[in-house]
Amino acid sequence: xxxxxxxxxxxxxxxxxxxxxxxxxxxxxxxxxxxxxxxxxxxxxxxxxxxxxxxxxxxxxxxxxxxxxxxxxxxxxxxxxxxxxxxxxxxxxxxxxxxxxxxxxxxxxxxxxxxxxxxxxxxxxxxxxxxxxxxxxxxxxxxxxxxxxxxxxxxxxxxxxxxxxxxxxxxxxxxxxxxxxxxxxxxxxxxxxxxxxxxxxxxxxxxxxxxxxxxxxxxxxxxxxxxxxxxxxxxxxxxxxxxxxxxxxxxxxxxxxxxxxxxxxxx
Amino acid sequence: xxxxxxxxxxxxxxxxxxxxxxxxxxxxxxxxxxxxxxxxxxxxxxxxxxxxxxxxxxxxxxxxxxxxxxxxxxxxxxxxxxxxxxxxxxxxxxxxxxxxxxxxxxxxxxxxxxxxxxxxxxxxxxxxxxxxxxxxxxxxxxxxxxxxxxxxxxxxxxxxxxxxxxxxxxxxxxxxxxxxxxxxxxxxxxxxxxxxxxxxxxxxxxxxxxxxxxxxxxxxxxxxxxxxxxxxxxxxxxxxxxxxxxxxxxxxxxxxxxxxxxxxxxxxxxxxxxxxxxxxxxxxxxxxxxxxx
Amino acid sequence: xxxxxxxxxxxxxxxxxxxxxxxxxxxxxxxxxxxxxxxxxxxxxxxxxxxxxxxxxxxxxxxxxxxxxxxxxxxxxxxxxxxxxxxxxxxxxxxxxxxxxxxxxxxxxxxxxxxxxxxxxxxxxxxxxxxxxxxxxxxxxxxxxxxxxxxxxxxxxxxxxxxxxxxxxxxxxxxxxxxxxxxxxxxxxxxxxxxxxxxxxxxxxxxxxxxxxxxxxxxxxxxxxxxxxxxxxxxxxxxxxxxxxxxxxxxxxxxxxxxxxxxxxxxxxxxxxxxxxxxxxxxxxxxxxxxxxxxxxxxxxxxxxxxxxxxxxxxxxxxxxxxxxxxxxxxxxxxxxxxxxxxxxxxxxxxxxxxxxxxx
Ligand SMILES: Nc1ncnc2c1ncn2[C@@H]1O[C@H](COP(=O)(O)OP(=O)(O)OP(=O)(O)O)[C@@H](O)[C@H]1O
Ligand SMILES: [Mg+2]
Numbered sequence: 001x002x003x004x005x006x007x008x009x010x011x012x013x014x015x016x017x018x019x020x021x022x023x024x025x026x027x028x029x030x031x032x033x034x035x036x037x038x039x040x041x042x043x044x045x046x047x048x049x050x051x052x053x054x055x056x057x058x059x060x061x062x063x064x065x066x067x068x069x070x071x072x073x074x075x076x077x078x079x080x081x082x083x084x085x086x087x088x089x090x091x092x093x094x095x096x097x098x099x100x101x102x103x104x105x106x107x108x109x110x111x112x113x114x115x116x117x118x119x120x121x122x123x124x125x126x127x128x129x130x131x132x133x134x135x136x137x138x139x140x141x142x143x144x145x146x147x148x149x150x151x152x153x154x155x156x157x158x159x160x161x162x163x164x165x166x167x168x169x170x171x172x173x174x175x176x177x178x179x180x181x182x183x184x185x186x187x188x189x190x191x192x193x194x195x196x197x198x199x200x201x202x203x204x205x206x207x208x209x210x211x212x213x214x215x216x217x218x219x220x221x222x223x224x225x226x227x228x229x230x231x232x233x234x235x236x237x238x239x240x241x242x243x244x245x246x247x248x249x250x251x252x253x254x255x256x257x258x259x260x261x262x263x264x265x266x267x
Numbered sequence: 268x269x270x271x272x273x274x275x276x277x278x279x280x281x282x283x284x285x286x287x288x289x290x291x292x293x294x295x296x297x298x299x300x301x302x303x304x305x306x307x308x309x310x311x312x313x314x315x316x317x318x319x320x321x322x323x324x325x326x327x328x329x330x331x332x333x334x335x336x337x338x339x340x341x342x343x344x345x346x347x348x349x350x351x352x353x354x355x356x357x358x359x360x361x362x363x364x365x366x367x368x369x370x371x372x373x374x375x376x377x378x379x380x381x382x383x384x385x386x387x388x389x390x391x392x393x394x395x396x397x398x399x400x401x402x403x404x405x406x407x408x409x410x411x412x413x414x415x416x417x418x419x420x421x422x423x424x425x426x427x428x429x430x431x432x433x434x435x436x437x438x439x440x441x442x443x444x445x446x447x448x449x450x451x452x453x454x455x456x457x458x459x460x461x462x463x464x465x466x467x468x469x470x471x472x473x474x475x476x477x478x479x480x481x482x483x484x485x486x487x488x489x490x491x492x493x494x495x496x497x498x499x500x501x502x503x504x505x506x507x508x509x510x511x512x513x514x515x516x517x518x519x520x521x522x523x524x525x526x527x528x529x530x531x532x533x534x535x536x537x538x539x540x541x542x543x544x545x546x547x548x549x550x551x552x553x554x555x556x557x558x559x560x
Numbered sequence: 561x562x563x564x565x566x567x568x569x570x571x572x573x574x575x576x577x578x579x580x581x582x583x584x585x586x587x588x589x590x591x592x593x594x595x596x597x598x599x600x601x602x603x604x605x606x607x608x609x610x611x612x613x614x615x616x617x618x619x620x621x622x623x624x625x626x627x628x629x630x631x632x633x634x635x636x637x638x639x640x641x642x643x644x645x646x647x648x649x650x651x652x653x654x655x656x657x658x659x660x661x662x663x664x665x666x667x668x669x670x671x672x673x674x675x676x677x678x679x680x681x682x683x684x685x686x687x688x689x690x691x692x693x694x695x696x697x698x699x700x701x702x703x704x705x706x707x708x709x710x711x712x713x714x715x716x717x718x719x720x721x722x723x724x725x726x727x728x729x730x731x732x733x734x735x736x737x738x739x740x741x742x743x744x745x746x747x748x749x750x751x752x753x754x755x756x757x758x759x760x761x762x763x764x765x766x767x768x769x770x771x772x773x774x775x776x777x778x779x780x781x782x783x784x785x786x787x788x789x790x791x792x793x794x795x796x797x798x799x800x801x802x803x804x805x806x807x808x809x810x811x812x813x814x815x816x817x818x819x820x821x822x823x824x825x826x827x828x829x830x831x832x833x834x835x836x837x838x839x840x841x842x843x844x845x846x847x848x849x850x851x852x853x854x855x856x857x858x859x860x861x862x863x864x865x866x867x868x869x870x871x872x873x874x875x876x877x878x879x880x881x882x883x884x885x886x887x888x889x890x891x892x893x894x895x896x897x898x899x900x901x902x903x904x905x906x907x908x909x910x911x912x913x914x915x916x917x918x919x920x
Pocket of ligand 1: 575601604607754
């Protein structure tokens, strides 16, 4: 009985992990297959679909997506840090309500936020803001709560005695923020910014309303294309952007070392 | 603080200091007000307008409640989200249990496998499922080649395809929710039950399942809400025939250019989410109290 | 053979290359109270977990009532276990916790109620049946865990530092109670602890472990009075352990020289100390401070200076430097604190019988 049960457990675990990895493997294989028939034999594989990516059809949306993600990540890092600082460090009165407001966009589905922003821009006569500016604003609304929450958590974990120790050694408030608080919450700040970057780069539900011809992000370009064809070039686009994301995370990690957070780096 | 603040000379200084504390909040508040609070308010306003004349009207709400197609879409959304919630929670449980209890070096690998797909974005995964499930896709090709079926099974562009795709998208979140909960159960409690004579099955029934109910509920909740508000997966894997609230909203904006109707649908979706989150939160606190955990 | 409850035969446990338990052989007769005593990390919990069946030995054999337990899962071993953190089921009341074992065995309702009552009575928890674990104090949780473990009447009860989360007073009271319960039930207890007083107070037999092996196994009084190694001497109670450079036997008499010093000490003849002794052990309470009056006949007398005094309340811990590097600790009653000051020159006497020779 026990053996049967643990056998079932291991089998189901393996099946579930296979379920999780299957589509990823299939996409990688598809991106290397010579035709739309997916093949798993490496002898037949080709890089031609990746070569096809070097065209403005794919490069322009990619560059726009990167540009937006970088701006969104920086702005939500700064705004999130300001909000988290006031709430978690200064602990100004009403900080719980303030935090609740900063996090409130999380309670609203993305598609609803998207509709609200596009209706707002349209009915306020701000059509011109559709495209890049609208995308940036929308994505910031989306990512700011995550950034604020991550930074606030690392400020809460920050040992207040370190601040007092610096104060008794004569450090002014600005000096303490600059030399004690910021270095210690850097991992939280960077993980918030990385998160913002990924969310913005991959976003669909908001972007779908905010793009305009000529100013379309990469995921939207891909899904528009997908409605007509399942060309293997799409697989190549997807794999390439996954590699790009992984590289970015790696770079952010090198810069901010947020994995140190897991090992108690901010303590 | 309150004692000093009555009418001593220190009071103005204090007030100035307190105000200064709020200054860093201005930029994030301004952004959220302008691009979140105001737009949501305007959307609510627009939902009460007539699509043509922009006069005050409850017409769109009336139509939502009476149009059979829309109501069908609402129920389809709920059915789809419920199925996804159940599939995700059932599949997440063994993985979360393994991650919570294992000390082997496989743990890190399984954790990476379980969470990493989240980085890949929804498009990649949906694309993967499309080439697996479509009529001339992977699974159907294999089935036909094996001679098991003569014509392709309808795996994509329907409820089945969307539930598979969404389960894949939401699964990592279900795993994380259950993982937190199972990690909170002292492994010694399971050992204690075992040494008292409980078989593996009894340990699961009497100890593990009751104690992880809060995690199960939060996994169901997060899966339901994520599925109900998902846009890209139903749009791509559901096709033109399988419409849910999220895809119907974008249709209203982009094809019918009926803003009030889109606003009404968005508000219904929002209210549905808030109601479920609220009710779920209540259930969770109640369970925590009842289970004494 | 007839009445051996638990038998470990060359039991080993390794994790990769790390040897956690190496070659433990032990037999525990029915109804005995055995303590596994040793410093943190010496493998006590691992040994207990192997007896319970939560971990499999890498080598050797574990027998319970004569039966090899390889492949027998914990739930089939009919063993009780009390955890250090109690591991009470948080979603069940005290009564449900205690009833759990019998419920799993499919005992009839009436019998369960009856046994739960008896078990709760024996740990003095009547009236707490309907409470949840988190509504209990630490001591009450401890008693619940004990009641839960003894309710199904296991033949053996394993206890892993069950008192270490209680305060000192409660701990001392529980020692007496645990011993009473054990004698009443005539149950075999295997008690893991790193507190030597606890082990001494309750056990019929103490097994001192160190680095995964048994350092000594004996009655509590023998462990204290006749430690076999310097580790045991040092770990159990306080002791002066001095390195020995030479042992001379002149007729009936033995004499030792302390390493790097001119100190020679006569050693009791009754003690068949190993000729190649490398250490000797002297308990501080066997070291007398003499202030001018006559020496005890035949005692070793050394002159020295008091280098440090630590007040322990009823007693003083006196550090007497008798040679450049050699300090001997003595335990004296605090009533003598007026006469003893740091820097005083004093003479100490040590009876030859109080010096034990150790070979490792
Ligand atoms: N799963 C494991 N993998 C590797 N080493 C382990 C494992 N479990 C225990 N150990 C090691 O085995 C040794 C003995 O552990 P054990 O828990 O038996 O000690 P203990 O005597 O009960 O100590 P304590 O008094 O602190 O509870 C320790 O050094 C520990 O680091
Ligand atoms: Mg231990």
